[in-house]
Amino acid sequence: MRYRGLGLWAWGAFLVLSLLTGCSLPPPSGDQIQALNQGEVLTLPSQHQGALTPADIPAPPAPGDPRWQAVSLPDAWDTRRPDLQGYAWYRLRWAPAMAPAAGQPLSIYLPYASMNAQLWVNGQLLGQHGRMHEPVTRHFYTPLLFDLPHGVLRPDGQANEVLVLLMGYRAYRSGLDAVYVGEADALQAAWRHRHFWQNTGTLITSIIVLTVAVYGAALWWRLGREPMFGWFTVAATVWGVRNLNFVATELPFGLHWDNIAWSRLSVSGATVFIGLLALFTLSYSRWVLSKDRLPRWQQAIPLAYVAFSVIAFGVQDDTGGMRVWFKPLGAGGLLLTLWSQWHLLFTAWRVRAKQVWAVAISGLAYLALICNDLLVANDLEGLGRLFLRQYAAVPLFLSITLVWTHRYWQALQQAETLSGQLQREVDAQRAELEASFQKLVKAEREQALAQERERLVSDLHDGLGLHLLTAMNMARREGPAKQPLADTLQDCLDDLRVAIDSLSNLEDRDPVLLLGSLRFRLQPRLAAAGVQLDWQVGGEIPPQPWLDASRALHLLRLIQEALTNAVRHGQASRILLRIESTPEQAVRISVVDNGVGLPLSRTEQPGHGLSNMHKRAQALGATLEILNEAQGGTHVRLTLDAPQRV
Incomplete structure (x- = not known):
């Protein structure tokens, strides 16, 4: 019953996470906030596709330019302008419902403006975040917020005009979502909320995953270069670095990369991670079941997927070309993930261990959020929806790390127990050996004393005894000379003293x-x-x-x-x-x-x-x-x- 309940919980978690697919954050709301979603757009000719210097950035067009066309936001280029790459102007107008208080700060909030945007209000440049010329600052997944001074607003009753210059790439989810104007506090709260889930939270997950990668490398080094730990380490490293694509708007150390090259690395990193994670999951399942290493064909499939995806994305010099391969490789990655997760679920069902179930459930969550990310990436209409797979990887990696730590801790405890038991046995054997040695020493000492006593008795008998017998015979004779008797007794005394001397100074x-x-x-x-x-x-x-x-x-x-x-x-x-x-x-x-x-x-x-x-x-x-x-x-x-x- 316990494992059945755990399995039901897993499927429940899978269904709940599936409901999250396609999720998006709620728009800002409030009496002092206006959503600007109706306006006009003016696309620029091909010579303006990617200015190389600030001087080449397009200037605001004339108000009466006939190229202005009506548009509703969000305006997704992948659907409405699939061949557009470069710059487009958006013109939006609004009249405040009520005049803002004199001391009330105002802001303009752009939840989604990819790749980057420049903002004008009533003919005055309000600002831009980063570069608008190549390499354009990457704000494709970063919300933008601009302070709106009261001095640029028109008098009461007159409509204000907002111009947004947008720079984007073909087939790269470029476009502009609805623009919000109003009270600064409310818009800043909305900006912080989105910025956390899109940027700060992603950065936290990257740090966690890279830390786990270091831990996996330590296990790989410590436990005999086990390939499973190697796949885990490389997969975690690739995923942690790849997710920085959502966070980093500028490269460190003043490096400037072409955004096309950056895009190739990003999508290649995603597919490489899928293959490496499949290799790890398959190896982990066999490790839990105490089987041999992966068969070659099971290793070949994920590695072939990784190699093919790197080649397919690497040869493209255009984001549109990468889009062609995105769907088939995404479908292949989903099938590869389903295959490896099936092995993980089967393993959890076989061993019925809570730790393995934790990994399997985390894998289901990861699989559900893969579906979300594939839907978001292939949605050509909507803008501003969240990618969630980076969050699912954290519980997956942490559950795996906890399982390994638990196993390693159990091994250490078992080693300590065996070491203590061995030490006690060694101490008992040592005590027994010492007792036996003392008995042996005592027996040898007694034997040596007996032998020495026997030798001494024999020597005294042969030497001293003979002299004493001679002296006794001389003493029994009538009228014996005293001198010979004295000499014989002296010999007896000398023999006795020699025997005594032999027992002296034994220590020296x-x-x-x-x-x-x-x-x-x-x-x-x-x-x-x-x-x-x-x-x-x-x-x-x-x-x-x-x-x-x-x-x-x-x-x-x-x-x-x-x-x-x-x-x-x-x-x-x-x-x-x-x-x-x-x-x-x-x-x-x-x-x-x-x-x-x-x-x-x-x-x-x-x-x-x-x-x-x-x-x-x-x-x-x-x-x-x-x-x-x-x-x-x-x-x-x-x-x-x-x-x-x-």
């Missing part, structure tokens, strides 16, 4: 601090044994991120083993422990002693202690070299390739 991961602690613990023992331990740091040693507790213990054990070998096997009295940075940014640790060196067999076939040192170096990812110095002694060199470790 500084090999200098690690080896410095080892040197600090071993130096007193070595000094007691008569061995001097020298310490040397070469260059800036950066922290080593890879040096965790396990690798730190391997490093300490390896250096400890090197120092022990230098004392026990090398019989050294002096040992140098040096740590330095290489040009390759590696860390090199050297243990150099002045002992007897290693036997050749020991360097080629390392024993158990040297084998452990190589295993620890391999676990560190380091290079271990054990060399005999030329002057005697042993050189243990450990190179830690730090960049690879990082």
Whole structure:
């Protein structure tokens, strides 16, 4: 029921608008206003067709000129003088019904005088609006109002004479409508009323339509160069510019166009708009129905109409020639509009959406007022009737714009909703991942602690446990020497301290601090044994991120083993422990002693202690070299390739 009511309303609106076809504004009325519609006309010979300079404008003819002929207004040239192009004089007489008050302003009002008019009263030039020579100022759709001074009027009881010089073109709706004389306030009100509907209102519609065209261009640019938006933008632009023909009486910037060329552009713009609007309407209907783009033949028909009309009007150099093509092209434009509007109505009926119905109803209003404009344009008798199609285009374009804005707003809201939902899902996933990551970190930390505990227990069992077992056996023997037992216990203490040192400075991961602690613990023992331990740091040693507790213990054990070998096997009295940075940014640790060196067999076939040192170096990812110095002694060199470790 809702859509049926909407459809009935649409047809009702169509019928109401159809009644408006051929509408005209009421004439001025009042006790002090006289309508002059009976007089005489004098047409000028062909040499006066379009004066080129002000000096060529015809002068008023003599009162007794035999060429004066009786005429009644409105005088439409298209019917009564179809071959006239140029100038014609009109002579009208009136005697005021009562003498106007001395201070009462008077005016003369010309609702329709095309193309332009010059006004004389009682032999005095009252004025003209714009040029009366080529290019003549375009007042074909603009009412004219002249102030009437009391000083030019004749004494009471004598008739006054009005001369109107009219310049017009052949087959261009030229002519003169009834002339009104009287009270200025009433005539100014009538002039303002007509001027608004013919000029100001048309200018407003042009501004609105051109603004909508800019909006359509923005949509076209924003939404992937969709052809439908392109047709809409071009159609709105053509229509907005074309309607300025009703408003602009002079071109800006001092440009002077031939009025024939201006007329060609005006009628071509009207037909081009019809074709472009049909292309848009067909594309819009398929867009609403979610169909593919227009078939080629549906695009070809409006484009062929546009091309043919532009050629037909463009080759004409005379308004009469344009009139020949006006009726068939107007009929073709009406058929094209009916075809496209049928598609629009069918689409509105299919989708049953209020927004689409709004566009369809606006299209019906536009169609009704096309009929009005065609009737006005082809009426060869009447003058001063209104063109209304420019007003129908405004609701049509605005309804389309509102539909697109609604669709675009819905898309934005949907995008925002989806974005918010996606953000919530992402936040939930992030929280879940963070929880899982924390669990994983905790599990890895617990596993690492377990592995480190197991490693430490194993290392203490293999090292410290063996030393403690040896010390216990020595203590159980009767009368053991105290010194060997003390040495064994000292070894146990050293192993324990090395294990503790490996767990220290884990945050700094500084090999200098690690080896410095080892040197600090071993130096007193070595000094007691008569061995001097020298310490040397070469260059800036950066922290080593890879040096965790396990690798730190391997490093300490390896250096400890090197120092022990230098004392026990090398019989050294002096040992140098040096740590330095290489040009390759590696860390090199050297243990150099002045002992007897290693036997050749020991360097080629390392024993158990040297084998452990190589295993620890391999676990560190380091290079271990054990060399005999030329002057005697042993050189243990450990190179830690730090960049690879990082």
